Amino acid sequence: MKLLVTGGAGFIGSEFVRAALGDRLPGLSGAAVTVVDRLTYSGNRANLAPVAGDSRFRFVHGDICDAGTLADAVPGHDAIVHFAAETHVDRSLVGAERFVRTNVLGTQALLDAAQRHGVGRFLHVSTDEVYGSIVEGSWVETAPIAPTMPYAATKAAADLLALAHHRVHGLDVVVTRCTNNYGPYQFPEKMIPLFVTNLLDGRRVPLYGDGRNVRDWLHVFDHCRALALVLRSGRAGEVYHVGGGTELTNVELTERLLAACGAGWDSVDNVPDRRAHDLRYSLDITKIRTELGYEPSVGIVAGLAETVAWYRDNRAWWEPLKPAADAGAGPRTGQLVAR
Known part of the structure; x- marks a missing residue:
């Protein structure tokens, strides 16, 4: 199988690429992988260093909004796995234009290219945030989408475009929506790597509001395993939820990260809450199960212990990224702790 992976130098995309080329994903043994990535601030060629010499790997530095890039990259592939997106909610609150460009217009351009070049399957990777907040229970795949944040709104639009291409043009589209991912190689503006790298450097960590917001945490490798299952056996035109099965408030997660890094609550700053911060996300995964x-x-x-250990052992990867991560984290930055 020949796979085109967009955004394959990012956090989840690079995990999928490394696992696919390492023959660790169900049904993808022997697959060849082409990565298309614009290498914006969170796309990092170092994430693909472990597979850079693999004969089944090809890298294309390009933008999914660019017709020339797609004309070169798309033909000859059996499937597209579409990760490429602007993803950080805080950044979308202060400037949504690039989210619309990449997440909506880029997805449309990619769908058109897939249709034009006869790609067999289009797997669109999305998020639980398209549903907005849920007080109790869990969203099922047929629930109406009601995004709150600009980022989530652009992902919802991309979901609808992908599903419309299936209905109108017969393109073999499947959509996945996942809960919060964590694991190695995650850009350190997101909560877990931000907190871990700050704590490892003796810096303070910022906790939004009262910390009661609830998220379900999914290890990135489990996410990629689920994507491989959907890619090979999911039904065309369907949406599949992917969850990790562990709901934690941000206070509970902070407690675990402090303990793992040998720090206490004196390292935590309560900062003003994010605007329109969704209280809880939760996905029902009965369908994919x-x-x-x-x-x-x-x-x-085990997942958090492994993740903290990875950041502790891989300073050379994350230290150069911290200035850009801090710049994009809004109030979620930390100052040096006097110890």
Whole structure:
């Protein structure tokens, strides 16, 4: 199988590429992978260093909004796995234009190219944030979408475009929506790597509001396993939820990260809450479990321990990224702690 992976130098995309070329994903043994990535601030060629010499790997430095890039990259592939997106909510609150460009217009350009060049399957990777907040229970795949943030709104628009291409043009589209991912190689503006790298440097960490916001945490490798199952066996025109099975408030997650890094609550600053901050996300994963046999395999205790250890052992990867991460984190930056 020949796969085109957009955004494959980012956090989740690069995990998928490394796992696919390492023959660790179900049904993808022997797959060849072409990555298309614009290498914006969070796209990093170093994320692909472990597979750079693999004969089945090709890298294209390009923009999915660029017709020439797509004309070169798309033909000859059996499937597209579409990760490329602007993803950081805080950045979308102060400037949504590039989110619209990449997440909406880029997805449309890619869908058109897939249709034009006869790509067999288009897997669009989306997020639970398209549903907005839910007080209790869990969203099912048929629930109406009601995004709150500009980022989520652009992802919702991309979801609808992808599904419309299936209905109107017969393109073999499947959409996945996942919960919060964590693991190695995550750009350190997101909560877990921001907190861990700050704490490892003796810096303070910022906790939004009262910390009662709830998220379900999904290890990035489990996410990629689920994507492989959907890619090979998901039904065309369908949406599949991917979750990790561990809901934590931000206070509970902070407690775990402080303990893992040997720090206490004196390292935490309560900062003003994010505007229109969704209280809780939760996805029902019955569909992917019953149809495709997916179950999360990485527990939160082992997963967080492995993640913290990776950041502790890979300073050379994240230290150069901290200035850009801090610049994009809004109030979620930390100052040096006097110890």
